[in-house]
Amino acid sequence: MKMTAVMALKPGMVLAEDVLNFKNELLFPANTTLDDRAIAKLSRHSIMCVEVKEEEDFATTHFEKIRVSAGFRHFEKTYNIFLPKYKKMIDGLINDKTPIDVSMLFQIYAEITGCAKTGELLLDYLYNMLPSEDNLTYAHCLNSALIAGVFGTWTGMPREDLFRLIQCGFFYDIGKLMLPQELIWKPSKLTDMEFELMKTHTLQGYNLLKDQDLDESILLATLEHHEKCDGTGYPSKLKEDQINLFAKYISIIDAYEAMTSARTYRQSLVPFQIIENFERTERFYPAIILRNILLHIANSQVGLTVRLSDDRLAEVILINQRKLSRPLVKCEDEVIDLVKFPDLKIVAVL
Numbered sequence: 030m031k032m033t034a035v036m037a038l039k040p041g042m043v044l045a046e047d048v049l050n051f052k053n054e055l056l057f058p059a060n061t062t063l064d065d066r067a068i069a070k071l072s073r074h075s076i077m078c079v080e081v082k083e084e085e086d087f088a089t090t091h092f093e094k095i096r097v098s099a100g101f102r103h104f105e106k107t108y109n110i111f112l113p114k115y116k117k118m119i120d121g122l123i124n125d126k127t128p129i130d131v132s133m134l135f136q137i138y139a140e141i142t143g144c145a146k147t148g149e150l151l152l153d154y155l156y157n158m159l160p161s162e163d164n165l166t167y168a169h170c171l172n173s174a175l176i177a178g179v180f181g182t183w184t185g186m187p188r189e190d191l192f193r194l195i196q197c198g199f200f201y202d203i204g205k206l207m208l209p210q211e212l213i214w215k216p217s218k219l220t221d222m223e224f225e226l227m228k229t230h231t232l233q234g235y236n237l238l239k240d241q242d243l244d245e246s247i248l249l250a251t252l253e254h255h256e257k258c259d260g261t262g263y264p265s266k267l268k269e270d271q272i273n274l275f276a277k278y279i280s281i282i283d284a285y286e287a288m289t290s291a292r293t294y295r296q297s298l299v300p301f302q303i304i305e306n307f308e309r310t311e312r313f314y315p316a317i318i319l320r321n322i323l324l325h326i327a328n329s330q331v332g333l334t335v336r337l338s339d340d341r342l343a344e345v346i347l348i349n350q351r352k353l354s355r356p357l358v359k360c361e362d363e364v365i366d367l368v369k370f371p372d373l374k375i376v377a378v379l
């Protein structure tokens with residue numbers, strides 16, 4: 030809410046607090062929508078200033094409150110300044126083989142991450158971003174670099190390794206920019222032929238980067254980020270011990286970024302849906318790293334209000350350590366252990 034001079038009031042503004050006259054009599058209750066007559070009445074009673082609601086005061090859900098916050102607006106402005114700079118650097122590498130200035134990449138990283146006080150808040154900000162269609166692949170890589178910093182920090186990665194992981198995020202999907210974008214962002218299922226073409230982006234990215242002055246881990250993360258710990262990935266069907274550590278991290282980051290980014294053909298998944306998807310496919314990922322990341326995501330939801338699949342509202346009160354996607358929630362006076370009700374799901378965070 031904002032203290033506003035009566036002379037600056039406009040019809041349609043909404044009072045945030047009760048307004049009393051000098052006799053402590055109620056002139057207007059909170060939540061009154063002002064019109065010309067109401068504003069004139071305030072003037073007649075010599076009211077100088079009143080509290081009026083701002084955009085964030087009307088937000089009802091967690092992510093709505095994030096979207097209308099001053100912090101997010103600053104983040105969005107900064108992000109939209111530096112995304113084109115990142116895009117120009119990547120295009121220069123692809124089209125003209127111009128070497129990437131890694132120090133500039135970290136300046137971009139520092140400027141954007143500096144807008145969020147915590148890793149959890151940074152993830153909330155990214156959740157609310159919706160880049161234009163022609164920037165989707167660039168934003169995907171930029172977001173992955175930002176997420177890499179959060180996930181690497183959560184898992185206690187040493188500083189030098191954290192810097193390498195962030196660089197992996199900036200580079201690993203560059204091969205997708207060498208494929209038709211209508212293929213990359215096709216909303217429907219790919220045909221077998223299309224999928225075989227899609228899979229070439231790992232090798233194309235590796236071949237593009239291998240002559241650059243980059244750490245070997247960045248090259249291997251580019252080549253191996255679609256390998257799976259159970260040996261069912263591509264391009265080489267490597268198993269857990271054969272896959273580079275940074276590629277293992279990037280495989281998690283890549284999947285997380287895809288699930289949290291809104292697309293024209295679907296909404297972003299909410300955190301517990303994301304956790305459930307990872308639990309369903311946990312055999313693909315390094316167990317300890319994945320567990321640590323998912324635990325942080327789950328714990329960040331404690332205290333939030335959620336909507337259940339039966340349309341009831343509930344508060345997340347405790348995370349189930351054996352099933353992170355199925356917390357204990359409080360619905361009015363009832364505590365519900367979602368592990369015991371498999372057909373009941375969290376469908377929205379409010």
